[in-house]
Amino acid sequence: MKAVVQYEYGSADVLDLVEIAKPDIGDDEVLVSVRAAGIHIGDWLVMNGLPYMIRAMGYGLRKPKNTVLGTEVAGRVEAVGTNVDQFQPGDDVFGWCTGAFAEYVAVSEDALATMPTNVTFEQAAAVPISGFTALQAARDKGELQAGHKVLVVGASGGVGTFTVQIAKSLGAEVSGVASTRNLEMVRSLGADHVIDYTQEDFTESEQRYDVIIDTAGNRSLSQLRRALTAEGTLVIVGGSGGRWLMGTGRSMGAALSSPFIGQTLRPFISSPNKPDLLALKQLVESSDVTPVIDRTYPLDKVPDAMGYLGDRHTQGKTVITV
Ligand SMILES: NC(=O)c1ccc[n+]([C@@H]2O[C@H](COP(=O)([O-])OP(=O)(O)OC[C@H]3O[C@@H](n4cnc5c(N)ncnc54)[C@H](OP(=O)(O)O)[C@@H]3O)[C@@H](O)[C@H]2O)c1
Known part of the structure; x- marks a missing residue:
């Protein structure tokens, strides 16, 4: 099968489209024929091995352990492992995985759900990781209630476009911060407000x-x-600056100071899980x-897609079509 691989960390030119073996599936896994793969800034960071601390956190110190990137997938079930009882060949599914920038990917059945009936493969592939992040930030960390005034900073990005919609669905009064064109x-x-x-500096x-x-x-x-x-709550989803920590200093500052002030400052790392995948499907x-799909790129243009993403001006999500 064709797959986009990287054998070293670096900018988009470390990526190559090559032929590799189709993945084997375990007893609890599903072989998905990939139709679309979502792409997000996390893929760009892992490609670059940034922030450096992730290399010591299991991604591979000198070179990436996983050579095929891509964590959001939508496609058709090709085959199932002997213990799989939720899916059968021919089902259209979406979910999270490792290695979606390829024609096939092996995925745990617990990381998949049948695709929402009203969207394309491209739209379904845009949902999982950015959707988890938005859902968990708004519902769990922000504890949004109907009538809350919420400000979404970065409302036009991959996570922000989901956050605005999820916050509205929770009944909040939503203000979004974006640039003029968005x-x-x-x-x-x-x-409700932009x-x-x-x-303007909010x-x-x-x-x-x-x-x-x-x-x-x-x-x-402090800003x-x-x-x-x-008594308001700040949920820190994104960080920037410094190749070692990339904003995690701000998260640490939030965790340390929060117990001593009236406001609640919450650092946050999303965690993929099946109930939330089903919640997103329902939404x-x-x-x-x-x-919101900004651009789509074919599999052989993943380096261009990564370059675009790295510029950090995406309007919604970028998606790879396979
Ligand atoms: N904590 C977690 O678990 C988790 C999970 C996923 C992502 N993240 C983080 O969340 C952040 C956002 O990810 P993403 O995928 O949404 O990124 P993205 O798609 O690249 O979003 C970038 C968006 O931010 C907007 N933007 C840039 N500067 C801004 C500013 N000063 N004020 C308001 N908006 C601004 C850009 O709009 P313009 O073009 O108009 O500038 C663009 O639409 C990243 O730092 C990522 O690492 C964290």
Whole structure:
């Protein structure tokens, strides 16, 4: 089968489209014929081996342990392991995995769900990791309730476009921070208010929010706290700066200071799980959430897709079609 592989860390030119063996499946696994693979900034970071600390956290110190990237998949079941009872060949599925930038990928049956009936493979592949992040940030870490005023910083990105829609579905009053060209798109996702970060600094405004979900990562804790109510909650989704820690310093600062102040500052790392995959499927089927696709690239153009993603101006999600 064709797959995009990387044998060393680095920029997009470490990627090669090559022929490799189709993956074998274990007893609890499903062989998925990949139709589309979502791509997100996490793939770009792992390709680069950034932040450096991830190399010591199991990704491989000198070179990547997993040579095929891609963690979000939608496709058709080709074969199933002997213990698999939730799926059969021919089913259309989506979920999270390792190695989606390939014609086939082996996936645990617990990491898959049948595809939402109302979307394309490309839209389904855009959902899993960005969707988990948005859902868990809004529902679990932000503890959003109907009527809460929530600010989504980075509302036009892969995570932000899901966060705006999920926050609306939870009944919040949503404000989205984006640049001029993305304001209409963010409004069309249901945001009640939009703030153009090229014209206005929300941290200098009088407006206070019950919850801020920060996916852009370029403002300090003290700036963000200024825009929170006295008992408001900050959820730190994204970080930026420094090749060693990439913003994790800010998360550590939040965890250390939070117990001593009225506001709640929560660092956050999303965790994929089947109940949340099913929750996302339901949100998509009810049309509360519609994945926003920016660009699609064929498998042999994954390096171009990575280059685009690395520029950090994606409008929604970028997807690889296979
Ligand atoms: N904690 C977790 O488990 C977890 C999981 C997934 C992702 N993340 C992190 O979350 C962050 C966002 O990921 P993503 O996939 O959504 O990234 P992305 O798709 O690359 O999003 C970038 C978006 O941010 C916008 N943006 C850039 N600067 C901004 C600013 N100053 N204010 C507001 N918006 C700004 C960009 O819009 P313009 O083009 O208009 O600038 C673009 O639409 C990343 O740091 C990623 O590492 C964390």
